[in-house]
Amino acid sequence: MTSSVPSDSGPHPDSGEPEATAGHGPGQPLPPADADPAFDPGARFRQFFNDPRWALAMLRATVLEAAHPQIGAALIDSSTFVAHPWRRLRNTLLSMQRMFGADDEVRQREAARLNRMHARLSGTDARDQPYDAMDPQVRAWVVATMYESAVTMYRLSGQPLDQSTMEGLYAEFQAFLAVLGDQAGHLPPTLQEFWPYYDRVVEEELENTEALRIILYKLFDHLPAPAVLEGLPTVWAAGRALAGPVLGAVTVASLPESFRRRAGLPELPGARTLTQSAYLAIGLARFLPDDWIQAEAVAGLLTLSPDSDDPRARTVTAVRDGIKRAGALIRLITPLPAEPPSTGSTDSAGSRRGAEEFFHAVLDQTGDGYLTWPDLAAMARELSGRLDLDEPEETRLYNAYADWWKELQTALDSDGDGRVSAEEYAAAVPTLAGPALIRVADVLFDATDTDGDQSIDADEYRALFRTGFGRDLADTGGTCSRSAFVKDFLSFMSGRERSKAYDPLLAQA
Template structure:
């Protein structure tokens, strides 16, 4: 295989051979809807998080603990864009990812610097995806042919080239890749906090996807069984030298369970085409239960029937009480709930800049913003963070605790938050006509525009600036539930 390290960025996206490396004929595309990718991606994520720089960036900035389903959907969409056939889409997504990663830097708990743009670190992320793809085939008893391994490696090199402009931090050939991978595992990886969170906290506390919020007891019961098994399967699949050095426990029978999982997932590949689609599953998991998508209504009806079917189910999951006097308060969150569900995006128990940056990142991703609109949005959220910090950080530790927030019980609608609402309206109003129409509304909220004209300020079925800003501030200050902003910021 030839070295891709000297390619220009355009070679990966639109030069000769690009159709072979990306798009429907690529090796990665053949894997994309493969059920074996589910445990393999978890395995790759653990190997990424074990790198001290990546682990620190995840702990400080990522929403994968508090909003894992949202993170899953965003990852799937990004991979589709990067490995799809459209070179312009790939270039746009690469630019977006680079802007996102350029904002992720700092120091870890041991005062070691991390930078998400470090080319060595970015190469390791790609390396874990490639190695886990090869490993999932081997563990399922269907190892890739050498030519397929070469092709898959070329595709991931091209992926890194599309991001960084070259792939020089990956070995030029597959033969040289394996010593590199073994050296990284032996010398660079650590038992990081982020890795432990993924293995032992994330699965055990995984929040229900939005459409299953109505059956919390059933979800908790299933999670209590599946969580430890998923953790054990992932640990058993990791390289043995790292398991030993990191002191990861291996349960009796875990190896057999892990191999059985990969074998079973491999057999699912023989289901009729279209039965398993990764993007469809990820979208279904993140659907809002009150959205206008037909799948949302169908799933809502199914959950409703589950809650009413049989005496046992009724005992486990009681029917919700009928609305009546005194129930209006249930439409509002307490200060503690609002802090945990909306403000604390990273799930670490505090609010600081990474939490508000995560909000800006989600909004920019939904609207697919370019520069400078994306920067305007981030700048507005940065101003809001400075306002919050000045008003609420009473102990001067640079972050806001739930206690500090609850004791102040602030009306968050200060000048900086108003600026956030104004900028959000501007970037949502793509055509600049001072109205958010049905198409623009769906781009932001992923649901149809179904509101009374009197509520939106426009008599032509559009959302005026005044009404948009008013509703955003009411959500942030009033802590109301069941608004369009609720699934935007609060859903897992």
């Protein structure tokens, strides 16, 4: 079978040829044989979180996952990766940190949450083929792409892993899959058996799916600005125009050659050299101070709203002011197409927004142009993750959103196609704030009010919104009552008013 890495990037990992040990030190000891290797304090997997090259590797792995028909269908139907990529990035990072942290109780709770989430992702694709996120073979493929992309990351960086290190790393990924409850056998038991399995899936099962094309082309071309750069369209458009094509070319060139050929993915001249150069250059960032490249800090900064009371927001505001001045200069030197005008009025809290803007910014969570159940399920998923809900609170929230979807279908789906268009929504805006939406607000209040005292204090409020009380939300005594919470939730979710709290929660990318 064709090698799963570019032919000029070294020997196939299962060749048995001696290679240099990569990582943060030669001869790094592997976890004891009787330990759970993925969760050992010295596990290599943990080192990936703050390795800048891991971003490229995970992008590559995501493309390979999206090329699997079942995963691609689930992404198209239910994922928010197009409309809210930065929020998805932060949530994924948080989940991985919980899974590979030192606290076994946190790990087990996160594994249970992931299983509940995946159990809700099933259906049929556009060709009436079924997909199920709990399919053990599908879950095994997700882990396989992560492992193989990690090995490729080191190879393209000029630090190929030796055989024993690859075996130790493979054991860590197997342990990760085991924590999710999957039985042994869905991933090959040994590394020697893994490579034929990997090549077989690449050759026989992967396709040029719609999700793959969106990630490689549409996502890069239309990637929304992170929260920290909102309001700076010229600067963001200029950076995206330069970085997008490079990321796309690097990702495509790093994919297995046989798949590129079968899927008809173009490879630009010099793309392989560019790919290796990108991994080498980004790898140099590892020598920066640790607090500069902490993944959690970087992700938090990207999603930090300038209106937040986080102390870093003041620094962000100062940086944004400087970038705005630079953006004015860029516009003079290289005029870019104007950003489409907003259909709302202003960004201040309490201002009214246009119905179409609210539909696309808040309701259409998956970005497919329609309001369907997966959009409301994505809201429930985001809120459940923010509050780290267990059962039965999580199911109560999902059920409340499901009831709201039924109410919306009855009121807004005028053509009976099972979805609500922006036009159908705009024609019946007042019907949004019905009894089912009030029920959603009540359930969300109960989930946020962890001590059950019928008021939300500052800590509970911050758990949901990641910021302090807004002056217009806090009741006297430093708490938020049920009535104040429900009123603000209804005003926002019915599209009546903006909210400095809810915009970052459900509207920001």
